[in-house]
Amino acid sequence: MTFKPVQSEKLSHSVIQQIEQLILRGILRPGERLPSERVLSEKMGVSRPSLREAVADLQVRGLLDSRAGAGLYVAEALGASFPPALSQLFASHDEAVFDYLDFRSDMEGLAGERAARLGSDTDLQVIDAIFRKMEAASTDPDPTIEATLDAEFHLSIVEASHNIIMLHMMRSMYDLLREGVFFNRQVMFKQRTSRQTLLDQHRAINNALQTRDATACRAAIEAHIGFIKSALLDQKKTYHNEAVARLRLDHEKTR
Known part of the structure; x- marks a missing residue:
């Protein structure tokens, strides 16, 4: 040798x-x-x-x-996993939107579990600080500030999971996450879903993290994203029902 x-x-x-x-x-x-x-x-x-x-x-x-x-x-x-044209396709087709939410639920639920177990005290302080900003922004007439903080809150949990592959995967999807947050909130506000409801869901996630309850954190994340998915499905039905109602109205006018 x-x-x-x-x-x-x-x-x-x-x-x-x-x-x-x-x-x-x-x-x-x-x-x-x-x-x-x-x-x-x-x-x-x-x-x-x-x-x-x-x-x-x-x-x-x-x-x-x-x-x-x-x-x-x-x-x-x-930071770019998907070209802008593909991102726009994702946002405009229901199949991609709902698959995206399922992906978020799976990945963020796992990230939340890891953050509760492996995140440092400083990691949890960062998450809590962002949530406190969300609380303060919840009374601002401009909901876009709170929506931006919403995206930052979710990304901070992924960062606290300390898995570099997961981190870069979600970072690369930041534009999809940010646009998804704005779109989801617009739909839910049309259904008169209060900003307080969304804030309470984020509070449940934050509380579980701060007490390092990994199971409760994953459950809270999955419940939050499930709520968003349900709201989008309800809105989709509303659009469909309105389209059918307009057809009926047009038909009545021509009789």
Whole structure:
């Protein structure tokens, strides 16, 4: 057996590994701007040439993007699982919408269980802080603020699950989640579902997490998304019934 001398690790490789880990763990997000070269080299304790060598490697592999006159960014492509055209198809066809909700129920239920068991105290504080913002926004006349926080609340639970595959899968679907939240709320408000009802459902999820009750957390998430699915089905029936009623009315007018 032949042994080779151990070589010290290049500084640029250490920089690469650190940035890779920050992206992998979801700390650096797609589209996020990195500090300037000067600040980065100072924070990481490396020379600018070593930093440039690392950045060049990360750019070649599609992890970082350089924008002329704007600096260095985490590649937007890392957050895009579906092209916009496919996302629009999902939103406009019932089959995809209901499959999407089933997928969310399965994945977020599992994430909630993991977050209750494996999330750190700080993770739970982040989730609770977002929920408190939802409470404050629930009385704002503009419901879009609360809807945005709704999406952030669900994503924070996935982050607290500490499963990097699940994290990036759900992060990549953020646009679908965000658009789904807005669409779901619009439908439910048409049915006079109160914002308080939705807030109470999120409160049940948060309470289960804060007490680290994994079973109750999964049940609360599944109940919440099941409620959304039921509301969408009811609205679908309402649209169908209205279409039939209009046909009857048109027929009566021509008799």
